[in-house]
Amino acid sequence: MLIAQLSDLHVCSDPTLSAKNIFAERAIEAIWRLKSRPDVVILTGDVTEFGTAEEYKLVGRMLSRLDMPIYPIPGNHDDRDRMRAEFRQIGQLTAGYKLLNYVIETRPVRLIGLDSVIPGRAEGALAQEALDFLDDALAKERRVPTLIFLHHPPIMTGLESKDGIRLFKGADRLVNILAGHPQIERIVSGHFHRSIQARFGNTICQVSPPVRYMTPAERGDVDEHEIDEELPGFLLHRWIETVGLVTQICPIPLTGGNLSI
Ligand SMILES: [Fe+2]
Ligand SMILES: [Fe+2]
Secondary structure (H helix, E strand, O other): OEEEEEOOOOEOOOOOOHHHHHHHHHHHHHHHOOOOOOOEEEEEOOOEOOOOHHHHHHHHHHHOOOOOOEEEEOOOOOOHHHHHHHOHHHHHHOOOOOOOOEEEOOOOOEEEEOOOEOOOOOOEEOOHHHHHHHHHHHHHOOOOOEEEEOOOOOOOOOOHHHHOOOEEEOHHHHHHHHHOOOOEEEEEEOOOOOOEEEEEOOEEEEEOOOOOOOOOOOOOOOOOOOOOOOOOEEEEEEEEOOOEEEEEEEEOOOOOOOOOO
8 A cells, every 4th residue: 555645735826926836736746657656645734825715726626637535634724614625525524523534444554634723823733522533533443554644743843943833732632542552553744844753652753744845944044934945745655564654755856847737
């Protein structure tokens, strides 16, 4: 099984900002060209820049090049209801609920998406509804290796610009829930706009690089939103029965390509 993870596409329909959609186009092109076709694509939030209906239509058109199932969860730049309207499969999975928490019963790896957004805030939280959902979902299937995906990483990084916007509320109970479930292979997220990994509870939290732009977190002399010097990227998670989940960081070139959507 091969899972592609795109994070922080920040697709924008405002013509003054939309030139940077080229990164999302290149990332989608890179997935389309892969020799091994991913079975599924997960989008770990900040799919759009402003959460407008036009942006969801635009990103939907861009992603229509890919013919595998695509499952997004929201980030702080997204709008839950508009995301639900554009990605109908998510609408069906979460019908009757406010938050976008859901399980994809794929095999050999089961996927659980969690909604960590606090509307209007950059930092994240897991509400009781999300934590109860996770607890129930894990209790229902204890043997299948499971990947949890959400936007806000629950880990400390030591980087001032990241630690103020991480997942705060709910992180302690998340550790307790994970403790009873050794089937959890990994937690994957986005939001930090850098590739970062750390232990979290009894598993590993892996933060995807962004599709749109990297932030130079270790440099104090630059405005992090104006710098495009480092390569953005995406993750490919391959399940190998004798090993577990093996993750590649795939850089997206900053130059070349002139793709139209
Ligand atoms: Fe982002
Ligand atoms: Fe974010």
